[in-house]
Amino acid sequence: MTDERPAEPLTEYVQRINRRVRAFDRRHPLVWDLLLTGFWVTAALIDYAGGGWRTITLNPGAPGWLLLTLSLGFTVPLLWRRTHPRAVLLAMAPVSLANAWSGAALQAALLQLALVYHLALRRPLRHLWWATLMVIAPTVVTVARHGGESTWTQQLGSQLTTIVTATLIGITIRTRRDYTEALEDRARRLETERDQQARLAAAAERARIAREMHDIIGHHLSVITGLADGGRYAAAKSPDRAAQALDAIGTTSREALGELRHLLDVLREDDTAARAAELTPQPTLTDLDRLITGVRKAGLPVRTTVHGSPALAPGRQLALYRVIQESLTNTLKHAGPDATSHIDLSYGEGGAVTLTVTDTGRAAPPGPPADGRGLPGMRERTALYGGTLEAGPRPAPDHGWRVRLYLPEENPQ
DSSP states (O other): OOOOOOOOOOOHHOOOOHHHHHHHHHHHHHHHHHHHHHHHHHHHHHHHTTTTGGGGGGGTTTOHHHHHHHHHHHHHGGGGTTEEEEEEEEHHHHHHHHHHHTOOOOGGGGGHHHHHHHHHHSSSSSSHHHHHHHHHHHHHHHHHHHOGGHHHHHHHHHHHHHHHHHHHHHHEEEEEEEHHHHHHHHHHHHHHHHHHHHHHHHHHHHHHHHHHHHHHHHHHHHHHHHHHHHHHHHHHHHHHHHHHHHHHHHHHHHHHHHHHHHHHHHGOHHHHHHHHHHHHHOOGGGGGHHHHHHHHHTOEEEEEEEEEEEEOOOOHHHHHHHHHHHHHHHHHHSSSOOOOOEEEEEEGGGGGGEEEHHHEEOOOOOOOOOOSSSHHHHHHHHTTOOEEEEEEOOOOOSSSSEEEHHHHEOOOO
């Protein structure tokens, strides 16, 4: 059994042809104007040469030169009907009056209705008043000069009906065109807004990845630097300690490479790799012991105090982990030798938590960098959960630096 393609609906076929014709007209407007004008010029000349005008004329003895001039006067100006409809209608006015006065009554005079249509389509509607008077005036002249009293109502009524019809067609098409243009403009604006939202989302994702890379690289490199310095001093006196430092450097480097690999997989276009990266778990509070162990190996004594039991969502745990990691990294970088660090975690009800990280160093961390990493990054993570973060020197007489984070209770969903 073969599949038969359903017949195309007639309306869709007509619309498709109409779109093609309009597209060609937009690209080559002069071609269509020449074709239409040539058609009416040919029709008017056939009417003149074939004597068809005699069937409705009021003056069968009208001279041939006048009929030819009137035929061309009604048709040739149509070439500019779309660009200058008012000027064309004014140019046809004396031709139309001559047609009415002479009694030739050429049917080409009806082409004035095309000008009324284009005025309704392209110009303000106030122009229709004088245009109507100009089209009716020849009818009044014809009735006054060649017709009886019984034809006034018939002639004027018929002329007004045709003018109203041409006007309504022009207004209808104009309304439809304006509506279509409004829809197209709205579609373009929505597309632009969609692209802007995509760019904003990409920028936010880049900022998140940059924060993660800063936390990972900054922490692990600080630990590696501390271990390398310690191993260098221990190499001469205690080779075993130097070997331990090298082992710790290898372990820390592998951890850093592993975390970076998981993070950078997000940037790959491969869907499989992206899904695998999304399924990779982020650090939680259970990873704190390994983090603190690495810092201790780098030469920074760290003491921890925990109050209560944690019951935090994964996002909050990641924020706490990154703040502790950044704080210890800053201590390794700036606190100087013989510094110590203390981590105080206090868990409350409903996900509330208070974290205080202090050190005894004498050098304070530098001000926030211009790229938004470091302390500003910690504040951004804290603000995501409605918390606050304070960082600064410890109050006298103590020395060192203190970072204090507070996350309020989670709002029930």
